[in-house]
Amino acid sequence: MSASRIILTCGEPAGIGPELAPLALAGGVDFAFLGDPRHLPPDTPWTEIRDPSDPAPDGRLPVLRHDFAAPATPGRPDPANAPGVIQVIARAVELVATGRAAGITTLPINKQALKEGAGFAFPGHTEYLAHLAGDVPVAMMLASTSIEPPCRVVPATIHIPLAQVPAALTPATLEQAIRLTHAALIRDFAIPAPRIAMAGLNPHAGEGGTMGHEEQDFIRPLLDRLRAEGLDLSGPLPADTMFHAPARARCDAAICAYHDQALIPIKTLDFAGGVNVTLGLPFIRTSPDHGTAFDIAGRGLADPASTIAALRMARDMAQNRR
Structure with a gap:
């Protein structure tokens, strides 16, 4: 180019x-x-x-x-x-x-x-x-430009009612979001070994199944399979503790389960400096x-x-x- x-x-x-x-x-x-x-x-x-x-x-x-x-x-x-x-x-x-x-x-x-x-x-x-x-296939990333450490979020499901999120959040949906994010961080953000954090769907990332089962049923097994391929993935993590500065310093991007889980933190942290990037x-x-x-x-x-x-x-x- x-x-x-x-x-x-x-x-x-x-x-x-x-x-x-x-x-x-x-x-x-x-x-x-x-x-x-x-x-x-x-x-x-x-x-x-x-x-x-x-x-x-x-x-x-x-x-x-x-x-x-x-x-x-x-x-x-x-x-x-x-x-x-x-x-x-x-x-x-x-x-x-x-x-x-x-x-x-x-x-x-x-x-x-x-x-x-x-x-x-x-x-x-x-x-x-x-x-x-x-x-x-594409994914939406919101990336900060005026805070350190940066905040980059990718919602795995986007413009659907909250009641439809559990059905839409499938292993295939999550895997696509993770792979698109991993590739974009390398190609577009010059991060050779991306660290990606995955938010849980439920409060406290399900808390061992007492607050939801999706984390145990398919999110954790998917992350384990992708880790075995060499991807640097953490989670599933409680979303309410993923976006303060020390937590952001431990990852290059966060995959979130649904729209507001991703957009609330970045719009709070960097309202004027947030950028929408289409991955894929x-x-x-x-x-x-x-x-x-x-x-x-x-x-x-x-x-x-x-x-x-x-x-x-x-x-x-x-x-x-x-």
């Missing part, structure tokens, strides 16, 4: 994404905005480029132009723009797949707007990217750990910290892959 520029996709034009793009220039990462320049704040200094490798003057936002059907009204998504949002994501994947860009950082989309305006059939960004990559893709994808924020869109209140952190992580991951 010789390309070094990151592609920043526009996300939902009526959200805070377009106003974050020029603010993110302060992060010092070489990136190009892929979207409709009409959706940027009116005072944005920007330069249209034809290819990700084209230069742009210092202080001006490089824009890979992708015209949308309609202007954008902050806070009010227009169904007419939904196809453009989807097309931008696919175009970004084509740019990285052909080696013309080093990675993708995606600004947030609104899944309801895409479903209503374009019949979007995927639960979210991650699943669509996995489809574009050939329906590869053949290309790099990061995103800020927040949504479209329709309530503040267009009001000049958007904080670029998470977008800058996501761009920097994509840049660093690309360097590690080289």
Whole structure:
């Protein structure tokens, strides 16, 4: 991979994404905005480029132009723009797949707007990217950027009701999350011998079967089998003692049983610096750990910290892959 520029996709034009793009220039990462320049704040200094490798003057936002059907009204998504949002994501994947860009950082989309305006059939960004990559298995990592020791969490189950978690948390689900995390820590985070901690599903990791049986029935046997292959795994551990500083220092990432078990600690410890990383893709994808924020869109209140952190992580991951 010789390309070094990151592609920043526009996300939902009526959200805070377009106003974050020029603010993110302060992060010092070489990136190009892929979207409709009409959706940027009116005072944005920007330069249209034809290819990700084209230069742009210092202080001006490089824009890979992708015209949308309609202007954008902050806070009010227009169904007419939904196809453009989807097309931008696919175009970004084509740019990285052909080696013309080093990675993708995606600004947030609104899944309801895409479903209503374009019949979007995927639960979210991650699943669509996995489809574009050939329906590869993926996992979601949330990684901190501004605390030490770092916090990296991977939920083995994601956007499902809590009542469905015990059935969805299977040995195959867990093994996939562990293997994807192990491979990504080596390839993308330059950690040659990753240490991975596994949280139990139940309070106190089941406490010997008195508070649940999943740990004894299949989590511990799975970890033992993978340890025999040489993976450095600890657990299953009580989740309530896994995320203070000394515990974080003992592992490079934590696999969690369900969404909130993973996201509560990282959003508490590093709310502004958390980055969403998709593991398992053949290309790099990061995103800020927040949504479209329709309530503040267009009001000049958007904080670029998470977008800058996501761009920097994509840049660093690309360097590690080289």
